[in-house]
Amino acid sequence: MPQSAEKVLDHAKLFQEPEYVEMFERKRAEFENAPPAPMVKEIGDWTKSWEYREKNLGREALCINPAKACQPLGAVFAGAGYEGSLSFVHGSQGCVAYYRSHLARHFKEPSSAVSSSMTEDAAVFGGLNNMIDGLANAYALYSPKMIAVSTTCMAEVIGDDLNSFILQAKEKGSVPQDFAVPYAHTPAFVGSHIDGYDNMQKGILETFWKDAKRVPGEGINIIPGFDGFAVGNIRELKRMLALMGVETTILSDVSDVYDTPSDGEFRMYAGGTSLDEVKGALNAKATVSMQEYCSRKTLEFCEEHGQATASFHYPLGVRATDEFLMAMTDLTGTTIPDSLKLERGRLVDALADSQSYLHGKTYAIFGDPDFVYAMARFLLETGGEPRHCLATNGGKAWEKQMRELLASSPFGKDCQVWAGKDLWALRSIMATEPVDLLIGNSHGKYLERDLGTPLIRLAFPIFDRHHHHRFPTWGYQGAINVLVKILDKIFDRLDAESGAPGQDISFDLTR
């Protein structure tokens, strides 16, 4: 056997040993009834053709490799960013396990959330008892300060009414009457995780602002939106706004939730926006969203309460950061401090230093609508040419915004916008109209291997690389991080393409 106790091989190498290769081949021959290898190759090549692309893009019913997740994931993420908050998903428990593993695999942190563990009887008779027992157990077991309730499809299909269920549970004494149980209906068959995020945020504000009287103040609320780089980005956001002297409340601050220290203490609830701050947020002068598509309903709600609102598309790059900061000065009357002016200058300098390598590089981008918008905008600033912008959860409004953005620069003229398309469609698109670089999340690694297009991981989820979420992508400094990631990939590729050892003609020490 190739495996021995003296030298234990990792699976990546072990299964390439001759014994295993032979075993796999035998199995294929005897049991798989597989088509011959040349035919597999032929069909494989055909799936990269224009002919197949047309069939692929013509798909109406089947979604293959979607670049989106479901509403409750966003709701759990939004709920997690408040002090002592436990996310409680009403429905079957399997869904919740997915949200927890999704967030834990990305942030490499424990992710606490519970469900009402509905089973068949609950589906038949309604989930009221599960809600009553579930809230009581969660309150007793985990001592949260608030429980944020969202729903899975199962509860939505049978039509459970959260408002009435929570009231009844409180009457039955599951939790104290004055205990905060915000809720949001988050069916997975509507929208995606960014809508779930929006709904949950709105539910939380509704709960805490109910019956309160607004006394307009000077503060600014900021909704960061669903963001895989939330740890780095929210900290960067707070740093920039502190430099400007803006009084801010981050609505759903997950930066310390998904970044707890290893010091021997388990923090089930770490960080988060305090409940007093959420209550006080009603008095803010304005609520600003960093991601339009993560907060449309919430901002409407804030407007109804008399607040000014503004929204951005994931401020990344020079102009986008400019816009965000200027909006903050407009809202608060503060000025841009010298330190931020220097940061802007440094970013511009970095762009200038590397421009010859960035110019004319072509990109495919996939991810959430705001991210794709931001990324395309930044690439246009670097002289890059976005060619394919894809958001499975992007709609008509997003598509229109993208087209306007792309029309604003000659570097955007060859770009196609793919709203609602999945990653299998992107495979056909990239196979027929290739690009230099792919920007997206870990799911893009199969496209990278399949098509040879290098992948830059800049969006949630990043499962197969560690700690990227600790570094901001927002603001001037964040843009430098993004720039470096792109350049590293360009230079790595340049080195890899410069021949084999011994014939390394352009394998230069200095670039």
Next chain:
Amino acid sequence: MAQALQARIDAAFVEPACGVNRSKSDTQRRKGCAKALTPGAAAGGCAFDGAKIALQPIVDAAHLIHGALACEGNSWDNRSSASSGPTLYRTSFTTDLSELDIVMGHGEKKLFRAIREVIDRYSPPAVFVYSTCVPALVGDDIEAVCKAAAEKFGTPVIPVNAPGFVGSKNLGNKLAGQALLDHVIGTIEPERTTTTDINIVGDYNLSGELWQVKPLFDRLGIRILGSITGDARYRQVAMAHRARVTMLVCSKALVSLARQLEERYDIPWFEGSFYGISDTSQALRTLCRMLVERGASADLLPRCEALIAAEEARVRAALEPLRPRVAGRRVLLYTGGHKSWSVVSALQELGMEVVGTSMRKSTESDKDRVKTIMGDDSHMFENMAPKEMYQVLKSAGADVLMSGGRSQFVALKAKTPWVDVNQEKHKPYAGYAGMVKLVSAIDRAINNPMWAEIRDPAPWESRAAPGQVPSGRAASGDATDFEDC
């Protein structure tokens, strides 16, 4: 300094073929060409560096640096002189002298052992041994060690005695050329010679520039017998004495070498350039004419003309789409040597305006050419201090600066696009094809959207009260020797 070395340096500075030197008075000539360095001011590389970059492109040789670690440690593999085969030249060999070696005088022995180890492990066709400041100061006789090692191991071991303190990088180039003449050229006879064998002197195949041109030679049946030293093999250098004509590319560095090839071996030489369309054509024409004069078949001339016509038509067609993107743009050229004029005409052809060109390290004939091309000498300048350059760029006197890597930050601080045309550049611009690359590099530099971000005021600036417009930071400092050919 050893007397022999002093004599060699003096000889390097009385180069009769050098226009600058010829125009000097006797007293001026006695002073030599070395510009006295200003202590405390920025300065370029040393003689060792110059010697190394001139010889390093001999790709199959081992280049062994005798000295403390820094000389090689800081400089190894720092030039993109490309090789079509061996990569030994990119491996760093040094004696890494330690304090004890220096105090106890072990340097020579260590060098000898190092040579043996290099030959044992790599069997190179030759070993170049470079002296540096420390062994030169303590008096290591690298010439004696090399001689002994060559005899003992049966491999050519060439001393390159150009320790850093003797002078500039340019002097190092010259001393390296002299080392080739003294120890290498003429030591191997080619198996066959043709009437169209040539030497290319002063091209280092940086980023593969020579390969932009070599296919043209191939099509004309011209063979590069001696390459000094672009993509060179040791044998190629050793056989250079059998070529029919020498083309000298970077005149300042190796003009003495070309002249001595003529004196010793009757090989006529001319100075030409592969930068720019008309210059490439001119170089090919001259080369073919001289080959025919030396006995090559006369049909080389019409074949050359046909090739030029076809290539020029092809490159002009390729450049045409780029014309609207660069026409009318103003260029400040800061290079020196032959590039000061050879690029100018090409840019002018595309409707660009050259607002100035530096004459650093250029010969008299370089200057004459600039005058012819640009009408007068008002656009010529010698060195331009960074401060002055900053002002020219800042006051929008130019849309783009073309220069070596060290001026790029002046351009960037003045918010002006910059194109790298000097030795550390990463793209080959020589020959017809290179011109297309150069113009597209200019296009990319000028038309990158990033410049709008740099030049436009930040949004808070445009809201500043009148009279509070922030002024640009002036670059400070001065440098006499800012960069090198």
